[in-house]
Amino acid sequence: MxxxxxxxxxxxxxxxxxxxxxxxxxxxxxxxxxxxxxxxxxxxxxxxxxAQSSYRRLILLRHAKSSWQYPALRDHDRPLSKSGRVDAVTVSQKLQRMGWIPQLILSSDAVRTRETLKIMQEQVRGFLEAEVHFISSFYSIAAMDGQTAEHLQRTICQYSSGEILTIMCMGHNRGWEEAASMFTGASIELKTCNAALLEAPGKSWEEAFDAAGYGGWKLQGIVTPSSNL
Known part of the structure; x- marks a missing residue:
């Protein structure tokens, strides 16, 4: 040196x-x-x-259109119609383009919700990679007046963790429409395969629900098969 x-x-x-x-x-x-x-x-x-991690995003998705071709089937067992399968493809692609891909999916165990999810998983890898739980009570609670929002909140807090920022709940009317309206404080209509996109601040899901309460969730949009998104 x-x-x-x-x-x-x-x-x-x-x-x-x-x-x-x-x-x-x-x-x-x-x-x-x-x-x-x-x-x-x-x-x-x-x-x-x-700041980004302190917001929670909730997707409330009603199943795609079901078929009435087999009247002998129980309502729980009705499959999707041809148009319902097409709609499921369209909505999954729109959610992907918008960046609303859930890390956790909680779904009714009815055949039409299972088939809706399966099509979405086939179309978008992110849906396939998400953690999935089929919740049998999601089918029955949707028919009970005024109980769906509270039931969704309890179930989400039970299955979620702090690292999960986006959750999708799949189910039925009238409960899903009612829950979306209660969370946001707005009158929301959810036709088949419509998804309400909700957001609230919180470093955990419990904190988000506590802070937003009923009426405090912000409606970021409603994705439909026919919307230009």
């Missing part, structure tokens, strides 16, 4: 001046102003990340 190289490295270690690297490895000393800029940039990125 020559003398000039030794002096250069020592100078860097004792001052805050930038170093032109001639040897490897050597410490990299940044000017104080540059270090401060990097710290501010890191703080901004962290704040943006924390």
């Amino acid at each position: 020559n003398a000039s190289a030794t002096v250069s490295v020592g100078s860097c270690l004792s001052t805050s001046k930038p170093l032109c690297v001639g040897l490897s490895p050597v410490p990299i000393c940044l000017p104080r102003r540059r270090r401060r800029c990097l710290m501010i940039e890191a703080e901004v990125e962290l704040a943006a990340s924390e």
Whole structure:
């Protein structure tokens, strides 16, 4: 090692001046102003990340149109119609384009909701990668006046975790329409294969439900098979 190289490295270690690297490895000393800029940039990125993670997104999706071709079947066992299958494809693709892909899916166990989900999973990989639970009570609760919103809240809090930011609940009317209206405080109509997109602040799902209550969830939109989204 020559003398000039030794002096250069020592100078860097004792001052805050930038170093032109001639040897490897050597410490990299940044000017104080540059270090401060990097710290501010890191703080901004962290704040943006924390702000994003403090919002919860809830998709309330009514199943696609079912078939009445087989009148002997129980209502629970009715499959999708041909148009219902087409609608499920369309809505899944629209949700993907909008970036509303759930990490957790809670669904009624009726045949028409299972088939709706299966088609969506075949179309969009994100739906296939989501955690899925079939909730038998989602089928019956939808027929009970005024009980769906509270039941959805309890079930979501039971199955969710802090890392899950987007959840999709799949079910039936009149309960799904009623729950969407109660959460947002607006009168919402959900035809078959319509999805209401709701959002509320909260670092957990429990916190989001506590803070928003009934009427405090923001309606970000309603996705329908025929909407231009």
